[in-house]
Structures are given as structure tokens and as C-alpha cells.
Amino acid sequence: MWRQLRLLSPFVAPLKSSFRQVPYTWSLMETFSADTANMAEEKSFSRMKNLFLAFVLGGPGSGKGTQCERIVETYGFTHLSAGDLLRREIASNSEHGAAILDIIKEGKIVPSNVTVKLIQRELESSESSRFLIDGFPRSDENRIAFEQIIGREPDLVLFFDCPEEEMVKRVLSRNQGRVDDNIETIKKRLTVFQELNLPVVNYYAEKGKLHKVSAVGTVDEIFERVQQIFSNYKCLLDQSSDENFPVMSTALHKQ
Numbered sequence: 001m002w003r004q005l006r007l008l009s010p011f012v013a014p015l016k017s018s019f020r021q022v023p024y025t026w027s028l029m030e031t032f033s034a035d036t037a038n039m040a041e042e043k044s045f046s047r048m049k050n051l052f053l054a055f056v057l058g059g060p061g062s063g064k065g066t067q068c069e070r071i072v073e074t075y076g077f078t079h080l081s082a083g084d085l086l087r088r089e090i091a092s093n094s095e096h097g098a099a100i101l102d103i104i105k106e107g108k109i110v111p112s113n114v115t116v117k118l119i120q121r122e123l124e125s126s127e128s129s130r131f132l133i134d135g136f137p138r139s140d141e142n143r144i145a146f147e148q149i150i151g152r153e154p155d156l157v158l159f160f161d162c163p164e165e166e167m168v169k170r171v172l173s174r175n176q177g178r179v180d181d182n183i184e185t186i187k188k189r190l191t192v193f194q195e196l197n198l199p200v201v202n203y204y205a206e207k208g209k210l211h212k213v214s215a216v217g218t219v220d221e222i223f224e225r226v227q228q229i230f231s232n233y234k235c236l237l238d239q240s241s242d243e244n245f246p247v248m249s250t251a252l253h254k255q
């Protein structure tokens, strides 16, 4: 708003003396301001509509991040890990940083508007046209907030299905210094996974968008399963073709 006022100051100055014109000036400025906001919203809406969005779900340690790395290398997606975005907020001492840290330590879910706004910022500021949104949505509330704020649904949802024992083993041997990689927090995260994440998985299964991938086996074996799935999305992916990454089509033609 103040930026708008500054921009309009040359027009406002000659009117200063005329008291009766002030309300008119204000309403003019508010109209300009509202127009600018509407234009930004329309621009964002039209960008969001044309993106290829894949949600990547799975329990803690199921291998989401590992497989996302492979998908990025092969298909040129941009990887947005909701957990990484939240950890970045903590590291940058931002407004919500301390509260986010407490929630992550407890293995709970951060309020959806915080996470969706972080994702929105990345989607809007990137030049990429295809995104993997990893570890999101973690609850129905997450999913609904995304639909409301971003205004659309994903094109596909990958779900890495992994036995609990294997997930615990992988998390405990991850060694990346994460505050939530300890047995107490893992137990809580597994409960949250059962109670809040799985309903989202079921929601997308009912909508026919879910692709369940067995997360048992080597990284290569699992990635082969992922490639099978992506081969069915060739047309849709080509529509979101990224001039900077023509490898997408090549990789899919190799199938």
C-alpha cells in the first residue's frame, strides 16, 4: 500500500490543497492497489494452472527424498520438500522458526497455511514448469489449504509404501543430524502417518490419482517402478515442456 502511495505522489501533490478531493484521491489509490493485487493474483493463477505437479507421499524414511533426487536427474523436475522448506525457515530464524522447530521435534504437523505459503513462494518464484512436492500433503487440512491457496490439485500422486520396521531402520541410520531422527520422535511420526497421512493417501486413491510404489528393494529397483509410472504421463509432461530441460522427452522415449 505505501509503495502504491509513493508511486502516486506526483498525482496526489496538486490535489493536497483541495480538502474535498482527498476521499476521491484515496479511493483512486485503493482502486489502483486493488487492480495491482488482482493482476498479480491472475498471473499467479494462470502460472499455477500450467504447471505439472506431482505430490510425493510415504512414511518417514520410506525413501521419498532419495527417489525425488533420481526423478530430478532423469526428468528435470524441481524438487520441493515441505520438510526442507520448514527446516530452512528454522535455520533463517524467521517469524515462525521457533514454533516450527517445536512442532518438528514432536513429529506433529505444522499449520497448513504456513507450509502452503512456503510452497507457493517456491512455485511462483521458480522458472520451472514441473515440480515434485515431497512430504505434502500430510493431512486433509494440508490438502484443502493447498487447493484453496494454490487453486488446483496435483496431476499425480506417488506413494512409497514401506514396512514400518524398514522405515525405522532407515531413519535411524540416516545420520544427517535431523532433530526428529530419534526413536521417540519416529514413533510419534509413525502415529501421525497412520492417523493423518493415510487418509490423504486414501483420498487420492479414490480419485484415481494415486500410484502406489513398493519402497522395498534397492534404490535402483524402486526407481524402475517409478519410471514405469512416469511413462504413462508422457503427453501431460510434454505439455508442460521445459525448454531448459528437453531431457524429459528423451528419457520418456527411451522406455
Ligand SMILES: Nc1ncnc2c1ncn2[C@@H]1O[C@H](COP(=O)(O)OP(=O)(O)OP(=O)(O)O)[C@@H](O)[C@H]1O
Pocket (backbone or CB within 6 Å): 058, 059, 060, 061, 062, 063, 064, 065, 066, 067, 083, 135, 170, 171, 173, 174, 175, 215, 216, 217, 218, 219, 222
Ligand atoms: N531403497 C533403499 N534402501 C535402503 N536405504 C534407503 C533406500 N532408499 C533410501 N534409503 C536411505 O534411507 C534413509 C531415508 O531416506 P529418505 O531420506 O529418502 O526418506 P524420506 O522418505 O525422505 O524420509 P523423511 O520423510 O524422514 O524425510 C536415507 O538415509 C536413505 O539414504
Ligand SMILES: Nc1ccn([C@@H]2O[C@H](COP(=O)(O)O)[C@@H](O)[C@H]2O)c(=O)n1
Pocket (backbone or CB within 6 Å): 060, 081, 082, 083, 084, 086, 103, 104, 105, 107, 108, 109, 110, 111, 115, 134, 135, 136, 137, 138, 142, 180, 189
Ligand atoms: N507437510 C508437512 C511436511 C513436514 N512437516 C513437518 O516436518 C517434519 C519433517 O518432514 P519430512 O518430510 O522431511 O520428513 C515432519 O515430521 C513434520 O513435523 C509438516 O508439518 N508438514
Ligand SMILES: [Mg+2]
Pocket (backbone or CB within 6 Å): 064, 065, 081, 083, 135
Ligand atoms: Mg525426506
